[in-house]
Amino acid sequence: MSKMNDMDPAGAVLWAPHDAEPDMIATRTLGFWLYLLSDAMIVASLFASYLVLNHRMNAAAGPTAGAVMHPLTALWETILLLSAILAYGLSLVALKRKDRRGVLAGFGVACMLGLGFLVMEGHEFADLALRGAVPERSGYLSALYTLVLYHAVHIVFALLWTAVMAVQVARQGFTPNVVYRLLNLKLFWFFQGFIWIYVFCFVDLTGALHVH
Amino acid sequence: MLVHYPGPWTPLLGRLALRQIPYQNPILVWTFVLVVLAGALVVGAITYTRSWTYLWREWLTSVDHKKIGVMYCLLGLVMFFRGFIDGVMMRTQQVMAVGPHSPGYLGALHGYLPPYHFGQIYSAHGTIMILFAITPILVGLMNIIVPLQIGARDMAYPYLNALSFWLTAAATGLVMISLFVGDFSHAGWVGLIPLTELAYSPGVGVDYWIWAVQIGSVGTTLASINIIATIIKMRAPGMSWTKMPIFCWTALSTSVVGLSSFPVFTAAVALLSLDRYAGTHFFTAGLGGNLMLYTDLFWIWGHPEVYYVVLPAFGILSEIIPTFSEKPLFGYMTMAAASIAIGGVSWSVWLHHFFTMGAGPGVNAFFSIASMLVGIPTGVKVFNWAFTLYRGRVRFDLPMLWALAALVLLLTGGLTGMMLAMPAINYTVHNSVFVVAHFHNMLNVVGFACLGAINFWFPKVFGFKLDERIGKRAFWYFSAGTAVLFGCMYALGFMGMPRRLDYIPFPSWRPLLIGEEIGIVLFLISSYYLVKQLYVSIRNRAQYRVSGSDAWGTARSLEWLAHCPVPFYNFAVQPHINVRDEWAWRRQNGLGQTAPEHYEDIHLPNNTPIPLFIGVLTFALGFGLVWRMYWLALASLIAIIAAIIARAFDDDPGQTIPGERIRRIEAGLAGVLEGRVATGDVVVGGAVAFETRATKAAPRARDA
Numbered sequence: 027m028s029k030m031n032d033m034d035p036a037g038a039v040l041w042a043p044h045d046a047e048p049d050m051i052a053t054r055t056l057g058f059w060l061y062l063l064s065d066a067m068i069v070a071s072l073f074a075s076y077l078v079l080n081h082r083m084n085a086a087a088g089p090t091a092g093a094v095m096h097p098l099t100a101l102w103e104t105i106l107l108l109s110a111i112l113a114y115g116l117s118l119v120a121l122k123r124k125d126r127r128g129v130l131a132g133f134g135v136a137c138m139l140g141l142g143f144l145v146m147e148g149h150e151f152a153d154l155a156l157r158g159a160v161p162e163r164s165g166y167l168s169a170l171y172t173l174v175l176y177h178a179v180h181i182v183f184a185l186l187w188t189a190v191m192a193v194q195v196a197r198q199g200f201t202p203n204v205v206y207r208l209l210n211l212k213l214f215w216f217f218q219g220f221i222w223i224y225v226f227c228f229v230d231l232t233g234a235l236h237v238h
Numbered sequence: 239m240l241v242h243y244p245g246p247w248t249p250l251l252g253r254l255a256l257r258q259i260p261y262q263n264p265i266l267v268w269t270f271v272l273v274v275l276a277g278a279l280v281v282g283a284i285t286y287t288r289s290w291t292y293l294w295r296e297w298l299t300s301v302d303h304k305k306i307g308v309m310y311c312l313l314g315l316v317m318f319f320r321g322f323i324d325g326v327m328m329r330t331q332q333v334m335a336v337g338p339h340s341p342g343y344l345g346a347l348h349g350y351l352p353p354y355h356f357g358q359i360y361s362a363h364g365t366i367m368i369l370f371a372i373t374p375i376l377v378g379l380m381n382i383i384v385p386l387q388i389g390a391r392d393m394a395y396p397y398l399n400a401l402s403f404w405l406t407a408a409a410t411g412l413v414m415i416s417l418f419v420g421d422f423s424h425a426g427w428v429g430l431i432p433l434t435e436l437a438y439s440p441g442v443g444v445d446y447w448i449w450a451v452q453i454g455s456v457g458t459t460l461a462s463i464n465i466i467a468t469i470i471k472m473r474a475p476g477m478s479w480t481k482m483p484i485f486c487w488t489a490l491s492t493s494v495v496g497l498s499s500f501p502v503f504t505a506a507v508a509l510l511s512l513d514r515y516a517g518t519h520f521f522t523a524g525l526g527g528n529l530m531l532y533t534d535l536f537w538i539w540g541h542p543e544v545y546y547v548v549l550p551a552f553g554i555l556s557e558i559i560p561t562f563s564e565k566p567l568f569g570y571m572t573m574a575a576a577s578i579a580i581g582g583v584s585w586s587v588w589l590h591h592f593f594t595m596g597a598g599p600g601v602n603a604f605f606s607i608a609s610m611l612v613g614i615p616t617g618v619k620v621f622n623w624a625f626t627l628y629r630g631r632v633r634f635d636l637p638m639l640w641a642l643a644a645l646v647l648l649l650t651g652g653l654t655g656m657m658l659a660m661p662a663i664n665y666t667v668h669n670s671v672f673v674v675a676h677f678h679n680m681l682n683v684v685g686f687a688c689l690g691a692i693n694f695w696f697p698k699v700f701g702f703k704l705d706e707r708i709g710k711r712a713f714w715y716f717s718a719g720t721a722v723l724f725g726c727m728y729a730l731g732f733m734g735m736p737r738r739l740d741y742i743p744f745p746s747w748r749p750l751l752i753g754e755e756i757g758i759v760l761f762l763i764s765s766y767y768l769v770k771q772l773y774v775s776i777r778n779r780a781q782y783r784v785s786g787s788d789a790w791g792t793a794r795s796l797e798w799l800a801h802c803p804v805p806f807y808n809f810a811v812q813p814h815i816n817v818r819d820e821w822a823w824r825r826q827n828g829l830g831q832t833a834p835e836h837y838e839d840i841h842l843p844n845n846t847p848i849p850l851f852i853g854v855l856t857f858a859l860g861f862g863l864v865w866r867m868y869w870l871a872l873a874s875l876i877a878i879i880a881a882i883i884a885r886a887f888d889d890d891p892g893q894t895i896p897g898e899r900i901r902r903i904e905a906g907l908a909g910v911l912e913g914r915v916a917t918g919d920v921v922v923g924g925a926v927a928f929e930t931r932a933t934k935a936a937p938r939a940r941d942a
Contacts, residue, residue, distance in 0.1 A: 033816050042814045060467060075505075079526065083526065172518070
């Protein structure tokens with residue numbers, strides 16, 4: 027321990043020549059990763075709740091997973107969402123070329139596909155609700171709606187954020203502030219795809235298998 | 239979608255009506271009168287001294303980590319007082335309502351508090367003390383000290399920092415307004431399920447609890463993100479991980495715990511609010527709800543939260559004890575490792591809060607052993623502190639007294655914790671006041687550490703020490719109160735007294751209840767001295783002024799290299815770190831006074847009122863949701879999103895402070911510290927002491 031504090035003071039550098047300014051984009055991205063971790067914990071809690079409540083007892087004589095899941099619809103939703111994310115990812119390839127028009131085109135495609143995903147999912151759940159399978163029906167349906175709609179709300183915010191970024195890219199070009207937001211938004215889109223894969227596997231596919 | 243609940247509702251005011259104002263309750267009416275008088279006094283004082291612009295410019299819109307930290311601490315101390323008064327009321331009720339012949343006053347059958355009111359008080363006491371008193375004080379201390387200890391100019395995200403604070407303040411505002419508009423939850427700070435469900439708690443009390451803790455926990459999660467990123471990204475050149483002060487290690491560990499556990503709480507409370515607002519069945523007693531799901535989710539957050547508050551306290555002890563032992567901290571590496579280990583193991587112990595729920599011997603055994611494992615890293619810490627004291631030149635300054643008493647409390651609290659980790663014992667004392675005594679014992683470790691930290695770092699922020707003589711008096715009364723009150727409570731726990739009783743059926747418990755009342759009176763005397771200490775010290779601040787950067791003469795870590803009080807830019811030139819205890823090393827080698835040779839321009843962010851606006855809007859959102867004024871909630875939500883988007887279009891270029899101005903401020907500071915400049919007129923408020931000077935000098939600097 028004393029070794030740690032026994033440094034020769036003669037000729038030691040006491041002051042940094044300049045302020046050590048950490049790389050702004052890297053710092054902002056780190057913070058966003060940390061936010062994603064916290065959001066992942068919320069999603070994990072919702073998944074835990076879903077897996078606990080995905081039981082015949084918690085369906086309270088109402089519909090169970092096998093009755094409300096349509097894996098084929100979910101497959102189309104998956105294709106739409108992952109294509110939206112791919113479109114956003116490709117628009118950041120255009121960012122590397124500083125191609126403003128290419129970035130905006132990618133945003134447009136991503137938003138259209140994302141909107142398509144939302145419409146399809148909205149249709150699916152409106153259909154469920156019309157058939158009486160509303161979240162107030164049972165603990166199981168509460169967990170199902172909450173988990174899937176939590177993801178959908180994120181997609182709404184991803185669309186809103188992409189629209190805001192489209193305005194910023196068009197108005198300000200690729201300033202460091204705009205670029206770090208574009209990178210964080212990429213993380214956000216990818217994170218939604220990541221969660222959706224889990225929803226697709228553990229809600230739609232296992233639901234259709236009549237596991238419980 | 240929205241549920242039906244009993245009682246009238248209007249589109250404009252929601253459930254709010256005149257009869258929701260508890261004007262028939264004399265206790266609340268007098269509290270209200272007191273609050274109004276105190277508020278009028280504060281507002282009058284600010285107006286009289288024409289400080290509104292000063293307050294707005296220097297504090298409310300500030301993004302300076304020190305000022306935000308001070309505001310956090312102030313908020314926490316005010317709420318600490320509120321929670322303490324709740325404690326006084328509970329003790330008094332319990333000592334009055336013993337046996338069937340005890341008299342009743344103010345509409346109560348026994349004592350002076352009807353059961354429903356008593357339930358609100360213990361729920362408010364727990365919620366406030368943990369989430370709105372201790373947590374803000376600790377976040378505030380981390381805010382002030384972590385950037386200074388790592389040689390940074392500010393946190394990684396100064397704007398987010400202000401936002402976290404104002405969210406916490408909004409949540410606190412909701413708790414406070416529940417006193418006078420409506421009522422508060424009566425279901426305990428843990429939100430006992432299914433009591434919190436709409437069917438059993440149709441009023442707005444549980445809604446107040448839900449939205450207060452929900453907003454507060456978002457604020458704390460954001461603060462955790464900020465502290466982690468600050469420690470990872472902002473360390474001064476040369477400060478490798480193993481040269482980082484130990485308080486930063488605990489701040490890092492605690493923030494990782496906070497970041498990963500608070501979202502679970504957010505989820506648990508969000509599901510509960512869906513039950514109450516949208517009629518879902520997550521935790522209801524019928525239609526497929528699962529009560530244990532809530533209890534598990536709550537304690538998956540709840541237990542890490544306990545370590546969230548205790549880890550920074552350990553960090554504080556690790557800073558105070560070496561300073562007043564005049565020795566380096568013993569076992570730095572094991573201390574850092576133990577901090578991380580405690581944070582890690584905090585995740586695998588939550589079930590010990592409900593061993594009696596019947597999870598089976600296998601599950602109970604796992605969580606029992608995991609809980610006992612906590613004792614290993616904590617034991618490492620206790621021994622490290624003991625070996626730091628061993629053959630040190632121990633000085634009993636005020637911060638050291640608080641720290642040493644915290645060590646004693648940690649021993650008793652830790653050992654009773656070991657007892658509770660054994661399911662066999664736990665079955666016997668479950669839900670008894672023995673458990674209450676244990677966790678008050680542990681939270682008192684945190685309280686003692688906080689009070690020690692406030693005394694320890696006060697001169698760093700404000701430039702003068704707190705009065706030692708009055709402070710010691712406060713310390714001894716506080717310690718005596720702790721010993722008497724919780725000693726009696728441990729004994730009552732062994733005698734089988736359940737917690738949360740508003741009426742005590744056995745007169746044989748009365749002597750110990752009187753002992754508890756004596757304890758709380760000692761706490762009252764102590765709080766008088768704490769306020770007096772603050773008042774006297776501020777009034778006679780010139781007399782308590784410290785000279786030089788090291789207020790205690792034997793401090794070790796980097797924050798003591800900066801001036802007392804710290805100027806708004808922290809360090810005139812960022813220090814280059816050579817060894818672990820950089821300041822002690824510089825002092826011992828005669829480098830303590832070595833000033834940098836030249837000053838460079840400093841870049842700092844501008845102040846912004848947007849976090850304050852978002853805080854106010856969040857308060858409106860919470861209030862609207864509590865009273866189901868859906869238009870208000872929706873309007874606030876849209877306004878919050880609009881404010882965030884507006885901020886994204888308003889890129890803050892920041893301000894550049896020219897090196898020449900820094901040089902001039904530093905030269906002036908040297909004069910102040912040598913006593914050449916009169917110091918009586920120095921404004922209280924830390925960094926502000928020099929800021930007013932600097933703002934006066936600013937036009938000149940710009941003209942030149």
